[in-house]
Amino acid sequence: MVVLLLVLSAPKASSYGRFQxxxxxxxxYSETPDTDKSYVLWQTDEKFIKTGDNKFLSTSHTQFQMNxxxxxxxxxxxxxxxxIYDADARYLFRAGFYYGNYDGLSNPPSFYLEIDGNLWAxxxxSMSEEMIYYELLxxxxxxxxxxxxxxxxxxxxxxxxxxxxxxxxxAYEWMDNTTALYLHSRINYGADTSVDPDKLKGNHWAISLASITSPSSKERQSIDSSAECYNRIWKSKEMSNYVNIHANYISHYYLLGENRPPWPVMGYAIQSQNLTDSIYLSIDFSPRTAVQAYFVLYFMDPISRLAQNQTSSVEIxxxxxxxxxxDIPNINSLSYNQFHVVSLFxxxxxxxxxxxxxxxxGSTLAPLLNAIEVFSVIDVSEGGHLFKCSSVLFIISFHFLLILVT
Structure with a gap:
């Protein structure tokens, strides 16, 4: 009973030094509270790794991890x-990389990233001023x-x-310990950069009803953590060839149901221009070629339609x-669970x-889509150990031997 009370009172880290x-x-060099997520404390990495060297960059990014x-x-x-908290548990792992020309060589590196011996990415x-993320479920x-x-x-x-x-x-209940999901994209369609995440922290979110059309796609890097219980990053994207719609009012609570999509994401959508038109999306999996993919599509009509006899359904x-x-549920239902998720795997x-x-x-409304997640499936059934130091060093040595010979 004592252990249970400790876990409940400290959900982020247990008394055994494990982290949820x-x-x-x-x-x-020091722990840092997250300015946007008050409950998050960013740890230093000294107790998790004993090799490598620290480098402080002569920059002043607002995203302090980039410094x-x-x-x-x-x-x-x-x-x-x-x-981590326990074995046989689903986790979202995300690694961020920012070169920042820390060594003055203008030579951004490439290398492998693995998890438990399995190739992750x-x-x-690059020389970009943005962080590069690689995410795995x-x-x-x-x-x-x-x-x-x-x-x-x-x-x-x-x-x-x-x-x-x-x-x-x-969430993502079908996934077991023989497979992992490598994220290619997670897009919140119909949203633009005008929504300030700091304004999403109140009890409710109210914005004027509008259909937005943009000449070019825009992206918002993330939404407020109080609406995203799994700490996923959703990139916002308007599309000029569709009608970009959003709700005039959505409650500031989790949408309960499959994968728990955050309420700001489901409050936006793209809709085809006409009832008979389709929505077309192209997904690029490069540099990977032949893959087994997993698509997750989210549907909810965020606009309160006046006609009660209208129906909306789509084929994918x-x-x-x-x-x-x-079918595509309508926000008129006033239920937190009124959204549909289609998982294709x-x-x-x-x-x-x-x-x-x-x-x-039989649908009387034009097709729409709120959001999509796209993954490729990684087989982790063998338990890893794909890369040994000796084999990698041999490849490197052989590569340079060929250069010297030629």
């Missing part, structure tokens, strides 16, 4: 050990998770800026193959994929 949620500011990094000039494989950094096998950076070229020194782990419950196609049919994809949302027979 873990935010690491890599390279930082420091850890780099690894020695060794081919350097690993963080994360003491081929990280490619993963079912933990032990109460400790190893996240490793693997050097693939002698001239490329791995770096890392931030590392996050968030416990997820009652992937590369011209009909995959599903769903697994879908074979070769490089890119086309998603089409068409009006179903």
């Amino acid at each position: 949620d873990l935010c690491i500011d890599c390279g930082a 420091t990094l850890r780099f690894f000039p020695k060794g081919c494989k350097n690993c963080y050990t994360l003491p 081929n990280v490619t950094t 993963y079912v933990t096998k032990k109460s400790r998770v190893r996240v490793c950076l693997i050097r693939t070229m002698d001239s490329d020194v791995p770096i890392i800026t931030s590392l996050e782990a968030y416990y997820i419950i009652d 196609y992937i590369d011209n193959s009909k995959m599903a049919v769903t 697994s879908v074979p994809v070769n490089g890119s994929s086309n998603v089409t949302i068409s009006p179903a027979e």
Whole structure:
């Protein structure tokens, strides 16, 4: 009973030094409270890794994690050990990278990122002033998770800026410990950059009803954490060839149901111009080619329609193959659960994929879509150990031997 009380009173970290949620500011010298999320404390990384060097960047980014990094000039494989809440638990892992020309060489590195020995991503950094994120949904096998950076070229020194782990419950339920989901995109359609996340912190959100059409797509990096219980990042995107709509009023509470989409996301949507038109989306999976994909589509009509006899339903196609049919609930229902989620798994994809949302027979309203998540599926059934230092060093040595010979 005592242990139970400790867990309930401190949901972010247990008395055993394990973390339900873990935010690491890599390279930082002191812990830092998150200015936007008062309950989040960004840890330094010294107790999670013993190799590498800290670097303070001569920048002043408002995203404070970008002001420091850890780099690894020695060794081919350097690993963080994360003491998370429990084994066999769903977690969202997110690694952030910002090169910032910290070494003055203007040579942003590329390297491998792995989790528990399984390839997570081929990280490619850049000279951009934006953070690059790689995200994975993963079912933990032990109460400790190893996240490793693997050097693939002698001239490329791995770096890392931030590392996050968030416990997820009652979401993405089909996923088991043999598969992981690598995020390609998570888009909040119909939204623009004019919504300030700081204004979403009140008890309710009220904005004027409008249909917005933009000449170009815009993106908002994130929404307020009080509306996003899983700490997902939703990129907002208006589309000029569709009607961009949003609600005049939505309650500031979680939408209870599958995957718990945040209320600001479901308050926006794109809608086709006419009843008979379809919505066409192109999904690029590069640099990956042949993959098994997982699509999650979210539907709710955010506009309060006056006519009570109107119905909305759509057919969903992937590369011209009909995959599903769903009704689209209307906000008039006044229920937190009135949204529909369509999960399509697994879908074979070769490089890119086309998603089409068409009006179903009998629908009296034009097709719409609120949001989409797109993942590729990674097989983690073998338990990892894909990259050994000796084999990587051999490849690097062989590569440079070929250069010398030629």
